[in-house]
Amino acid sequence: MNATVSFMLNGKPVTVSSPSDRKLVWVLRDELGLTGTKVGCEAGLCGACTVLVDFEAVPSCSTTLGEVAGKAVLTIEGLAVDGLLNPVQKAFQEQHAFQCGYCTSGMILTAWAFLKKKPKASRAEIVEAMEGNICRCGAHVRILEAVETAGKTMGGVR
Amino acid sequence: MKRRTFLQATAAGAFTFFFSSPGRTAPVEPTRPGAYPEDFNAFLKISADGRVGCFVGKAELGQGAMTVLAMLVAEELELDPAQVEMLLGDTDLCPWDLPTGGSLTMWQTAPVLRGAAAEVRAVLLGMASKALKVPVADLAMKDGAIWVKAAPERRTSFGELVKGRKMERHLGKVKPKPLSECTLIGRRVPRKDALAKITGAAKYAGDLCLPGTLHACVLRPPAHGQVLVTADTAAAERVPGVRIVREGTFLAVLHAQPDTARKALALVKGTFEGTEPDVDDVRIFQYLVDKAAPGQRVVISRGDLAAGEKRAATVVEGEYRNAYESHATLEPHTCVAKWEEGRMTLWASTQAPFLLREEVATALKLGQDKVRIITQFVGGGFGGKLAGPGSVEAARIARQIPGVPIQVSWNREEDLFLDAYRPAAVVKIRSGLDAGHGAITFWDSIVAGVSQGEAEFLYDIQANRYQAPAVPNLHPLKVGAWRAPNAHTNAFARESQLDALAAKAGVDPVTLRHRLANDPRLLRLLDLAVETFGWDPAPGPTGRGIGLACGAWRQGLVVALAQVVVDKTTGKVKVERFLEAVDVGLVVNPDGARQQVEGAITMCIGQALSEEIRFKGGRILDKNFDTYVLPRFSAIPRIQVVFADTNTATTQGIGEPPVVPVAAALANAVFDATGARVTHVPFTPERVLEALKLVSTKPQDSVAPVPSSISPKVSPSKP
Ligand code: FES
Ligand code: FES
DSSP: OEEEEEEEETTEEEEEEEETTSBHHHIIIIISOOTTSOOSOSSSSSOTTEEEETTEEEEGGGOBTGGGTTSEEEOGGGTSBTTBOOHHHHHHHHTTOOSSOTTHHHHHHHHHHHHHHOTTOOHHHHHHHHTTOOOSSOOHHHHHHHHHHHHHHTTOOO | OOOOEEEEOSSOOSSSEEEEOTTTTSOSSOOOTTSOOSOGGGTEEEOTTOOEEEEESOOOSSSOHHHHHHHHHHHHHTOOGGGEEEEESBTTTSOOOOOSOTTHIIIIIHHHHHHHHHHHHHHHHHHHHHHHTSOGGGEEEETTEEEETTEEEEEEEHHHHHTTSOOOOOOOOOOOOOGGGOSSTTSOOOOTTHHHHHTTOOOBGGGOOOTTOEEEEEOOOSSTTOEEEEEEOHHHHTSTTOEEEEETTEEEEEESSHHHHHHHHTTOEEEEEOOOOSOBTTTHHHHHHHHHGGGEEEEEEESOHHHHHHHOSEEEEEEEEEOOBOOOOSSOOEEEEEEETTEEEEEEOOSOHHHHHHHHHHHHTOOGGGEEEEEOBOSOOTTTTSSOHHHHHHHHHHHHSTTOOEEEEOOHHHHHHHOOBBOOEEEEEEEEEOTTSSOEEEEEEEEESSOOTTOSOSBOBSSEEEEEEOOTTOOSSOBOOOSSTTHHHHHHHHHHHHHHHHHHHTOOHHHHHHHHBOOHHHHHHHHHHHHHHTOOOOSSOOSSOEEEEEEEETTEEEEEEEEEEEOTTTOOEEEEEEEEEEEOBOOSOHHHHHHHHHHHHHHHHHHHHTOOOOEETTEEOOOSTTTSOOOOGGGOOEEEEEEOOOOOOOBOOOSSGGGTTHHHHHHHHHHHHHSOOOOEESOOHHHHHHHHHHHHTSOGGGOOOSOOOSOGGGOTTOO
């Protein structure tokens, strides 16, 4: 049974007609063609599908369309504004904080949501915030450094 | 002369452009499998507006192939690597190449590509010399322009010279620039795939969204060894939009929506038949030893073992094991296949475009010219995407539904179930050290599960024997190449054994290796590692938790040092620090190489501590990342990487060597911390606790590997 669900997607209103229990990841990828959100486990275990819902990082594989009705969803495609990279993206780019890149969207969004709340985070706090995101290529060291750098440029100089 | 034009890549998105001949799908250059083309035009093309395109039959798996190959071309043609437009892994457009794996790219492809670029440079300079009427020596080249040094206004460009045509002049073998004149090699350059990957624009095989795509989910048997007999698809077929494709024991449920296809598949009731192997993840080691026994043969043998044993003052017998391990790439196997006008096109997540072309052609009984592989960005490979069973599935279905793109995206459970694992293995070694700790008097090794690959090392050993099995289908589960195949199993055994010998003889592990090493590169690398780490070696166990191990992959050499803390009540190993000193010859892209080493260390922390495929018969018990445990951020130590200074111009791969000694260094660190020797990879907390129990019940000087369960009839000491 299709429901008509409206929400904000990357700053613009969208209305989707789909079953309200359809997983957000499929709405984004399959219905709206936003394939920057990746699929790694479909069980909330890897973080590859992370998006922000009202600025909270959530696994979109474990979030339903109905749950985002009226909320603001941000995907990796919406992070750079007018071609201007977000500080986390910039740090990931400059420090090569990725290899295959399959975990990268989720990593960047998880880090961004966290740093918005806590730019002055310690290394241990960053580790804790990123713990739900898996990187198989082993880019962890660089990811942590990039998140630290981004935090600093966001004004959280420690 | 055919005219070629640049086109924007629409579907692939991975590349800024590609050249396309007007004849649609006809290959631009016919490629002969098995050999690199001699004509540089196969690798490099210059468009009418002077852009340089580089075509290589490799894949960007995250290892930075795209960037390092562009560097090589840019170096010769005096460009910025950003100006070299890369097209990788399209079997219609790129010359034949070996798979992307085994560290082959830098070892095999790089010299060929450098040579091609050097020849193009010489050809362009020759053409410019004719056009500008000055000798080549008076010309300068930069950013696609060539001018007379003394009169810069007299100039031309790549585009003007080549006019979008194929370059007809050939000069044969041209030497690349000498290293002293290189300005890019050895520098850090920005990765070419960075922007696409941080903005979500990078297209992986599952991201194409080709119009009309049907997503296919394949019905799997619950266990390996079983096949589909009957299937009741009535309930699935009631789902609007569902199509069923059945071919013998193969059944797939198709739908325009991936999640609906998956849900409909769950409605199919299948019955399965067949015999599962009678073994599980505990009994597998004895299974391998028994099954390998009749086929064991001596593959290396030197000197008199019995005499060597008589000379030995310290003898250690050890048995080392490792479990099956999955590649677990974060992107599962994915492919889109389309059958159109008698040709199959596959947009695939593959490490081996040309092997996949062959695999698909064979499976569908098509000529190789009827199959085209277009490689997308690949979300990790590690050897797991050398074969493409998921792509073959997509092609089989596509063959039945002409004109419709068929997408097969395995989910995690399928990926863990169908992976070709790193083989489980047992290595048993009996070896001895002379009274002066200066020589290994004998080394008797027998392995089951893998080959003896990289078992030998640059150590002087007076008498040795290596046995390995020649038994087909030894494994009950599918196995395959996993980053540095065989080598990490054998290095784990060898370096653990050496550490045990050193400890038993009361000599420190560095001194022992210094005495045994017969290679100056290894000696220098050992010193580099120890100095950088800042370590004062002493006979173990010292309680400091520092472990050393060496390893090799082809010409690449690595010395690893690990520091761990072991929680003796829980058995948990926490890695605090990890250093690798690496000698892989000329490092073209130091930052990329460093990334590969960091990645290998991180990945192998998982290999050493937590990753293990559990199974019962043909059933794979690990279905997702809740029980199949990959290293997460909290498991990552401080990582240091140092490269040896070498004066060689030879490039080697970096994907495999740093993998080789990781588990051994960690096991030796656990020993140094606790006096307990862990011999079973992964050394999970339970296995560490078991090993700790053995220490507390035995005097310190007889610390030895867990008791052997290899049956006496294949014991190397009693053949
Ligand atoms: S795909 Fe959603 S957490 Fe892994
Ligand atoms: S970069 Fe490959 S999974 Fe993180």
